[in-house]
Amino acid sequence: MSGCVWGAAPPPPLLLEALGRLWEVQAPLGSGSSASVYRVRCCGDPRAPPGAVKEFVAPPARPGPARRPAARPAAADCAEYGFRKERAALEHLRGHRNIVTLYGVFTNHYSANGPSRCLLLELLDVSVSELLLHSSNQGCSMWMIQHCARDVLEALAFLHHKGYVHADLKPRNILWSAEEECFKLIDFGLSFKEGNQVWNLLLSGRPALPCVARACDALTASLFKSGCFFPT
Known part of the structure; x- marks a missing residue:
């Protein structure tokens, strides 16, 4: 997971206990409707790489009439x-x-709204969305476009080989790993096994898919979206 995911996250806890270790929460990375993401580092082990915790929390009750x-x-x-x-x-x-x-996975028993379920993920560096924003004046390099396209297509081929559809493919869900020098897919919250859902009702973001108005296979739709990231 990377640094700019969704909007502003709520104030993070100071420490988390996960996988038999204590993790210091260094900064919020972002927040969505049902999850918040934090940058964490393992306490007492300076050699341990930083990570990202995705905490799934129920949204707080809104003020107003009793729910x-x-x-x-x-x-x-x-x-x-x-x-x-x-x-x-x-x-x-x-x-x-x-x-x-x-x-790994763990439960945060000290969440403000009660115990919450968490994923401990590798920390990635920057999203394609951020790269596009920073290169808006001069455009993206051909190296970046080719590298990103290759990595995304290899990830999609693996997903479809396993029978999965990502269903939320967009620039902010593709992140660069400086350590491995490759792009990676994140955020599998809308993913599903092919045949298990009416998936064209779940797809989000732009551009619109050619299968919204007619039935088509998931691979066709994923390939269509993967070609729409970079402006020409």
């Missing part, structure tokens, strides 16, 4: 479902150099 009693449990169930879904995908896809590495 239905079932609303909070439903939100918690949604966070738990998101955690289990992304964990299953990352464990099944573990080991490919162009897919973010899952180090």
